[in-house]
Amino acid sequence: MAGETFAFNILGETLENNINPKKTLWLKSQFKKEDIANRLRENPFIASEGKHSDINRNSNLKGKLLIGDINILLDLLNKTPQLVNKIKKDDIDLISVGPPCQSFSLAGLRERDNHKNTLPLSFAQIAGLIKPKTVLLENVKGITSPFTEKKNKYYAWLEVSKAFVLEGFVPVCMLLNSKYFGVPQNRPRFILIAYTPFNDINIFVL
Known part of the structure; x- marks a missing residue:
């Protein structure tokens, strides 16, 4: 549903009854490309087990919406350096991500092993392959609160930061509240900005 909405509002492509979408590609599906009706109603947890994919080493991903599991995308990029090289040729300035927050949220179950x-x-590994100049990651404030097991504490935000360091980025972490940036609600958020050293970029932090 999210993919269908994005395709319509951002890419101007209607997916319903469209048996050959040009701008929307599935990473994995149990259904063939022509069976768009079932693809749009497919369980995303089962889709990753499908044998049908719209992407191969010759695919042009520029301006495309990819629907599917980020780990399927990571596996595809690891196995297909041709795709990685095509993306890198565009000299990407920024990639951004908002990972699921349910287990980080203080209002949730706080499942460390989810x-x-x-x-x-x-995502950090994908950024390491693509090598953009800057990375932006957003999540709930709860990601900064440690998971506690017995006497041990696990800081998810720190592990995420370390993951970007291992990929050659320099992370800058902060807590911002959206109410100070034009959003009409009290909405504190964890923001990670990571950049690659020695690139000709300017970073301005309020």
């Missing part, structure tokens, strides 16, 4: 908690680490 698989969603590893998605920021996968």
